[in-house]
Amino acid sequence: MTEQRPSEYRRGPMRLRRDQVPDSTTDQRLLDHRGPHDWVHTDPWRVLRIQAEFVEGFGGLAELGKSVAIFGSARTAPDAPMYEAARRIAHRLCEEGYGVITGGGPGIMEAANRGASECGGVSVGLGIELPHEQSLNDWVDIGINFRYFFVRKTMFVKYSQGYIVMPGGFGTMDELFEALTLSQTGKITTFPIVLFGTEYWGGLMDWLRTTMLPAGMMVQEDLDRIHVTDDVEDAVRWFVEKD
Template identity: 75%
Template sequence: MADEMIERESHKGPVRLRRGHLETSTTDQRLLDSRGPGEWVHTDPWRVLRIQAEFVEGFGALAELGPAVSIFGSARIKPDDPTYEKTRLIAEKLCQRGYGIITGGGPGVMEAANRGASECGGVSVGLGIELPHEQGLNDWVDLGINFRYFFVRKTMFVKYAQGYVVMPGGFGTMDELFEALTLAQTQKVTSFPIVLFDTAYWGGLIDWLRDTMLQSSKINAPDLDMLKLTDDVDEAVEFFDAVAPG
């Protein structure tokens, strides 16, 4: 029964909703869906103030964060999965080097990363998002923020991180990965290491980037150099030594 109650919980910013108060759509969905009645013409300008407030809250909460690394990966990975322990170790070793850890604040890889940082005594940040069936922030998040809008949350991941560690994951993980690659390729961010952990998982993607995208001149060879592919925890962490905290 307790698990069922948790599954029926969602958030709208700082507001928690359960049972009869749950909504059938998200704030992002209502913002991006232009179909239906025309009242969006009148409500969208007011949404700008809410968006502005989310940026202000995020900037205010993270302004004193210091050097940090964002870690992404699947929410579906269980604690007995080897990837969970490797993620925890990566976060712990980054913490020992003076980095804070930023995740999406959920279960799986995110929980493992937050746990590694928190147990190390470092800064463990979780940036949650309003989703129809979310479970809230994991217990290892020490500094948590819940966002309504994906694009505000994404800004925080990039702005306050010195780089990414990308563990095996799904669509959300791919979204964060390719957004970071795009920002680095277009020089919107500089000196931004991106580590892909687990060669068996990511190897096919790298092969496709090299053999299809590069061969057809859709990207340049230096673009692939932005990615570091490894199976070694220490190697993944050492990749950030060049931009380590002073």
């Protein structure tokens, strides 16, 4: 005799009816070694993995101290002027008592980690799992690899006192505009944002000033959140004076 499926089934806080009622209980599926194993890949279990990443990040960076995040292209060559500028900025921040946080990769990130490490300061790299494997650069002293971008972004915002953004691509722009959005909406306060490289960032700043601002999509206060410079000392001073 086949046992009739109940019309309603409770699974924790969930209530299932009609065709959504399962054929077996959670305990049966857990204890039956013949059962499917794809349960470990479903979204509810993914929450635990996300939670673990937050715990690892918070635990690893809790005692970091005041720090500045430096962003920029992974494609920047070691002999490029911007590589040397990033190294010098990180070195000067270290001398002023700041740790340096980057995405942990090559290019600008490597330069910034190198500057902090050579100075004897705290050099942090927050890596991310990508389709093409990218390991942490050799100048990272504290490194954490993340699976999820949003967890990694939380660590950047929570543990840095502001951003210095060097020339970069989509990833750099993503970090920049997320910080501007959080600052504009009051989610983060007293968060300096420096764009380094007037020639590189000039077109973007002109567009914000001549298109977005007159269209009423932003106000002057939003534009004033951004400081653009070509001078290493000026970039560092922007943080020291606001500390």
